[in-house]
Amino acid sequence: MSDVLVRNSTLDLGDLTVRDVNRALKAAEDGAFTVTNPNGVHALACGLMQPISVTIKGHAGYYCAGMNQNADVLIEGNAGTGVAENMMSGRVRVTGDCSQSAAATAHGGLLVIEGDASARCGISLKGADIVVGGSVGHMSAFMAQAGRMVVLGDAGEALGDSIYEARLYVRGRVASLGADCIEKEMREEHIAEVKALLDQAGMDADPASFKRYGSARQLYTFKIDNIDAY
Amino acid sequence: MSSTFDPATMAEIRRAAATGIYDIRGAGAKRKLPHFDDLLFLGASISRYPLEGYREACNTSVILGDRFASKPLELKIPITIAGMSFGSLSGQAKEALGRGANAAGTSTTTGDGGMTVEERGHSKMLVYQYLPSRYGMNPDDLRKADAIEVVIGQGAKPGGGGMLLGQKITDRVAEMRTLPKGIDQRSACRHPDWTGPDDLEIKIQELREITDWEKPIFVKVGASRPYYDTALAVKSGADVVVLDGMQGGTAATQDVFIENVGIPTLAAIRPAVQALMELGMHRKVQLIVSGGVRNGADVAKCLALGADAVSIGTAALIALGDNDPRWEAEYNALGTTAGAYDDWHEGNDPAGITTQNPELAARLDPVAAGRRLTNFLKVMTLECQTIARACGKSDVRNLEPEDLVALTVEAAAMARVPLAGTSWIPGQGNY
Numbered sequence: 001m002s003d004v005l006v007r008n009s010t011l012d013l014g015d016l017t018v019r020d021v022n023r024a025l026k027a028a029e030d031g032a033f034t035v036t037n038p039n040g041v042h043a044l045a046c047g048l049m050q051p052i053s054v055t056i057k058g059h060a061g062y063y064c065a066g067m068n069q070n071a072d073v074l075i076e077g078n079a080g081t082g083v084a085e086n087m088m089s090g091r092v093r094v095t096g097d098c099s100q101s102a103a104a105t106a107h108g109g110l111l112v113i114e115g116d117a118s119a120r121c122g123i124s125l126k127g128a129d130i131v132v133g134g135s136v137g138h139m140s141a142f143m144a145q146a147g148r149m150v151v152l153g154d155a156g157e158a159l160g161d162s163i164y165e166a167r168l169y170v171r172g173r174v175a176s177l178g179a180d181c182i183e184k185e186m187r188e189e190h191i192a193e194v195k196a197l198l199d200q201a202g203m204d205a206d207p208a209s210f211k212r213y214g215s216a217r218q219l220y221t222f223k224i225d226n227i228d229a230y
Numbered sequence: 231m232s233s234t235f236d237p238a239t240m241a242e243i244r245r246a247a248a249t250g251i252y253d254i255r256g257a258g259a260k261r262k263l264p265h266f267d268d269l270l271f272l273g274a275s276i277s278r279y280p281l282e283g284y285r286e287a288c289n290t291s292v293i294l295g296d297r298f299a300s301k302p303l304e305l306k307i308p309i310t311i312a313g314m315s316f317g318s319l320s321g322q323a324k325e326a327l328g329r330g331a332n333a334a335g336t337s338t339t340t341g342d343g344g345m346t347v348e349e350r351g352h353s354k355m356l357v358y359q360y361l362p363s364r365y366g367m368n369p370d371d372l373r374k375a376d377a378i379e380v381v382i383g384q385g386a387k388p389g390g391g392g393m394l395l396g397q398k399i400t401d402r403v404a405e406m407r408t409l410p411k412g413i414d415q416r417s418a419c420r421h422p423d424w425t426g427p428d429d430l431e432i433k434i435q436e437l438r439e440i441t442d443w444e445k446p447i448f449v450k451v452g453a454s455r456p457y458y459d460t461a462l463a464v465k466s467g468a469d470v471v472v473l474d475g476m477q478g479g480t481a482a483t484q485d486v487f488i489e490n491v492g493i494p495t496l497a498a499i500r501p502a503v504q505a506l507m508e509l510g511m512h513r514k515v516q517l518i519v520s521g522g523v524r525n526g527a528d529v530a531k532c533l534a535l536g537a538d539a540v541s542i543g544t545a546a547l548i549a550l551g552d553n554d555p556r557w558e559a560e561y562n563a564l565g566t567t568a569g570a571y572d573d574w575h576e577g578n579d580p581a582g583i584t585t586q587n588p589e590l591a592a593r594l595d596p597v598a599a600g601r602r603l604t605n606f607l608k609v610m611t612l613e614c615q616t617i618a619r620a621c622g623k624s625d626v627r628n629l630e631p632e633d634l635v636a637l638t639v640e641a642a643a644m645a646r647v648p649l650a651g652t653s654w655i656p657g658q659g660n661y
Binding site: 018019022023026042043046047049061062063066067069081082085086088100101104105107120123124126127142143145146162164165220221222225 | 250251363364367368369370372396407408409410413414416418422423424429432433435436439440441442443
């Protein structure tokens with residue numbers, strides 16, 4: 001494997017296994033790597049810890065860039081379930097669409113999805129930022145605890161159901177809001193926040209055109225008279 | 231007096247009417263259930279000969295997780311400490327569990343909320359629970375762990391999530407779980423990024439990739455459909471299956487859930503072992519059984535029914551000092567009595583175990599409590615060895631169903647061993 005540890009290497013999944021590629025990427029302390037022929041393999045580039053750059057030329061399977069720390073991962077294609085799940089830091093960018101549970105439980109870092117994200121995008125989000133160029137599916141930001149999600153398109157049913165302290169910004173139509181999620185005033189600091197996130201994501205949109213959603217904080221303590229909401 | 235509307239039932243109706251909330255409590259099922267007490271060992275006689283107690287060796291060590299992991303756990307005793315969180319337990323209690331387990335040569339397990347520096351420091355072998363809530367989930371902690379336990383469910387509440395009431399969400403607990411202080415914290419019942427065994431297989435692959443295929447991967451299920459769950463856990467790539475019966479404890483769950491969902495531990499073991507045997511994986515994928523294990527006889531019975539090890543939670547807390555009569559006056563002040571205290575979620579534990587109150591927690595000396603746990607673990611091991619030797623076994627895991635009989639028809643059917651004095655195993659076609 002010593003040849004693939006050289007900086008600026010190309011790692012060809014036509015010849016190597018996922019284990020080979022992940023081992024090589026984890027061993028690198030810096031540099032830029034290109035992964036070719038991913039063909040939807042799972043658990044690719046997961047658990048990275050160093051500030052390396054990884055470009056995946058094609059579609060990735062489940063949990064690509066899962067639990068990422070510090071790395072900058074670009075997926076030139078679509079990503080399967082749980083892209084950047086439980087990411088701690090770094091950046092992950094997907095040029096295509098994502099399957100469900102993108103950035104699930106992510107604690108930090110930035111996930112950018114240029115296309116659409118399926119159901120449960122940002123589920124149980126714990127501090128990371130998500131910017132979606134297209135739309136997100138139903139139950140997105142379910143039980144989201146902290147962090148921010150910016151959606152340039154539409155949101156599906158039950159957005160932000162049982163949300164805690166995460167902040168959601170949607171430019172398009174929201175099919176419905178989940179339990180305890182309400183629309184909130186879009187103040188200057190929120191416009192500035194959206195602008196900063198759009199800039200980080202390299203996306204162009206009028207930050208004032210977004211609406212903000214968050215927790216009504218009515219379900220933070222159990223009350224029997226809220227039974228209809230459970 | 232009505233048998234249907236007995237005093238306890240009527241009291242619960244009045245309580246629900248007055249408070250508007252279901253009863254939440256700790257511990258496992260308290261109702262009378264078929265259990266290990268309903269089984270007896272057939273000691274050796276003319277047809278089989280025993281081993282000499284205290285003289286002839288009887289191995290108790292067990293290796294967990296050598297199916298795929300490059301660094302399996304090597305335990306000196308077949309008894310582990312079940313998952314219990316910092317948050318539900320005080321820091322002192324977690325430290326005591328670690329100290330007690332270390333000295334006995336076994337492992338402890340984290341719980342909801344992640345791994346604390348203290349419990350990593352005090353446990354030589356620490357199993358890291360990977361839970362649906364992912365509170366405090368951190369890849370660095372995954373790598374620090376000695377094994378990873380993917381929690382699908384637990385015996386007290388198969389299919390249910392958790393609840394930690396606001397009184398126990400201190401600053402530190404809130405920070406670990408990324409939640410506002412003082413709120414009632416709900417834990418998810420489903421993992422956020424996978425559903426079903428095909429997804430679980432990929433999730434396990436991800437966990438192995440992140441930890442370089444070193445760590446044993448346990449899959450923990452609450453006992454409800456143990457045959458299918460065990461088979462699917464094996465299919466998904468588990469190294470170890472943890473099977474928790476309905477007597478297994480919880481920090482806080484609805485009483486109606488604890489007492490009415492899931493099956494007894496006794497009923498769960500044989501279907502799980504059957505699945506392992508049919509797949510040719512018995513003893514290759516290890517089975518850990520938990521839920522109401524209280525002494526060495528219970529350990530021996532679990533092993534005889536096919537388990538590789540057991541896990542204890544409630545019994546370990548009692549060994550530390552939970553529900554000790556020395557605190558009777560304070561239990562009385564809380565409206566209960568020593569032995570019955572189960573409002574673990576309220577954080578007022580006089581014994582300093584199920585609390586985040588610093589003054590109460592300081593009552594528990596982790597060194598002394600750890601020593602008590604070590605003593606208890608060693609006594610359980612000796613008891614188990616004593617029974618194994620009496621059955622002629624040089625390894626506690628050589629105990630087998632043929633060493634057992636049942637006292638009741640129900641226990642005979644569940645454990646798939648004959649009713650004592652007969653050759654009748656209900657449900658096995660020989661009647």
